[in-house]
Amino acid sequence: MDSIILHVDLNSFFASVAQQNHPFLRGKPVGIIKAIGRTCVIANSDEAKKFGVKTGMSLSEVKTLCPQIILVPADFSQYAEITKKFIKLMDNYSDQVEVFSLDEVFLDATWTAVFFGGPVNLAKKIQSTVQEQLGECLGVSIGIAKNKFLAKLASSLALRKNFFIINDENQAEVLNSAKFEDVCGIGRRLTQRLKVMGITNLGQIVKTPEKILAAEFGPFWAFELKRLARGEDNSSLITQDQLPDAKSVSRTYTLFKNTRDPIIIKALIRNLVEEACFKLRKMGLVGRQFGLAIRGDDFNQSNCVTRKIFTDNNQQIFNQLYAIYIRWHWPYSVRFAGVWISLLTRKKYLPRPLFLNDQKQERILQTMDQINKTYGDYTIYPATLINQTIIRPEVNGYTKL
Template structure:
């Protein structure tokens, strides 16, 4: 327990069914109806689903065919990333009216540190309400928010009252909130890890908290230490206004499985061109090229090569991807190809965590949230 430990006021804003909501905003006749963004055609995959569609079990990453079986009257709409980016930029401008400490996670969600904010309002809860109201009034979309002392808890809290709601976890409530939390709701604990935890009698945060750091590290590797800290309210990652891109990629799922490498090369050329455009737009280059191959039986394979210099040129990317394609004989026909560039020429200035900050959050801490 440390009384002078600075407590941050963090908001996680998460737009509600962002892509689908934009489609309904732009097409009033779609409002109140089950829609899926993407997923059209025999091999299409859903990018997003409206809440009306989710009631039938339709969700992102699901095949369009399965979604249509679950919801026969499902309406498919095309993706429009230019529109999504435009709306996302307008939302971020609203964020910047309150703080410069904004860390976008994607087009539809971001962390905001409002400990010290531009309007001098001490309550992060009220700031979140103002932001959500402005997004609705100025853009016509709803957003949900989580508010707490660190990014992890704010992220978890933003899911509690979706859609169009918010939840605040005050400092004095943090430890109880984490103890009561179902382990499946711990951000970063995936399905496989959750099943492993179940097998070891870990179902809630309280069960997790009962395990020692050594036990968790033994059974969950490096992640074990983070689980040990997180359930005690320790998560010292700051809101980073300039998130450093780790990789950049593009991929394509095909309407028909490809068995001929000649046809694959044609597809790779388009993918390499898209990657090159994205690199130029982001003004970055990379050294490591990775070819992603998903076969018709849904098994996934990646092949990588690291060059001695940074590249962003389409020709070099394509030539390297070709070499990787021919590196090993393909075991089956191919349904997806992707190219990613990592080891980018960006500097990671992630601050080192001070050992003295590794303290449990005091249940005594109280101030205006």
């Protein structure tokens, strides 16, 4: 049975709140500014958007496009109050609600849609309730699909105060025609690089060999782009009570002497990732922020990447961190390296992987951990560490959790 995921997005939120609070603004082009004296708009009403006004435009640009626009200072406390009410309303339709931003949430209605007559009737009920409870100017667009990625894409395709469904019948057509700006996960810079390659839609990504994408973006993003283009997403909803504590798992190591050998440096990073991930799995945790720190020659560098999907997979995390290192074009020798995994949650809170490949990878990790537990650390290990000095586990408090 496919999941039923809804993405509920309040339309033109800031401007709609202003129009709800001030009836004379209704039907008129409204631009929201942070405060009096600020020189750009941070949000716009639907009426302003029809004139081509966009978020981030300078006031001179805005007034050239729409001389009659009415500028209103933002009221963030009011937005916060509306958001709280909005989330409380959504809790009536599912016990699995993820707050994605101030004006949008995901609902897992797999087991609750039936009580409202199915997902379509549920969407209509949500739309009417929002306007009844929050105000007639507060409309929502709703995307309905089998996973979060497709549901968000569907809501971006829905008309104002309407809904859009992506199902097995129209998924291929929708993905092939989707614009990159409608796709969560493909930003402006990535879009520009794809267009340079002559790729302008998701359908073309599917047809592009992964090795060509990897040559341009690296193995991780090549895989991610293919996954997005196929509409695949096994990420689960993260509810408010599942938000992770501010803690991390890390592993650092100082070499006995500096090295510029790329094979040794790559093995060092992989070894530290193996250590950190083993700790992570032993504690029953998964993370979605991964960081790398390198020092040497009186110079140091650190960076991290944050993903939307939790993982404890050694290879996935290593790909992320090694990609960071490659991007640095590090010209110095290396003496110290450290990795960390943060934004953690308990793995038991997440559903089992849906896709066969993800299930296979999880079984492999479980088997590796069991072999190393039975026969000793690094009885089995990645090929990257062959003929390298293996860093052994440190004794610390993690094992007591």
